[in-house]
Structures are given as C-alpha cells and as structure tokens.
Amino acid sequence: MRRNRELNSFEKKDLARRKYAERQLQKYIDWSIESKGYLRYKDLIKYSKKYGKADTITVSGENP
DSSP states (O other), X not given: OOXXXXXXXXXXXXXXXXXXXXXXXXXXXXXXXXXTXXXXXHHHXXXXXXXXXXXOOOOOSSOO
C-alpha cells in the first residue's frame, strides 16, 4: 500500500481477481438454487477450485 492509501497495481489486480471469483461463485450458487432447488457441496468445491478459492462463500436464498 502506498502512502496515500492507494493500492499498487499488483494489489489492484489481486483484489479484482478475488472479487471476480466471489461473483462467479455467488452467481453459480444463486443459479443452482433457483433452477435445481439445491446446491451440491461437491459442485461448490469444484467451482471454488476453478475460480481460485474465493475468501468467503455465502449461501443465501435471497438475492440482494
């Protein structure tokens, strides 16, 4: 982090990748629950490995 609290370019890229992974996982979770009515843990693990293990995985029935 720089002195003016602005992230370096590599930190920005890392943050963008993590947020992308979180969005893709959340999109899959929402789609699975809406279309199939359930979410298989095995599929969730597969997608988290595919997109680089997002920090948090939240499962909710409501869309924000």
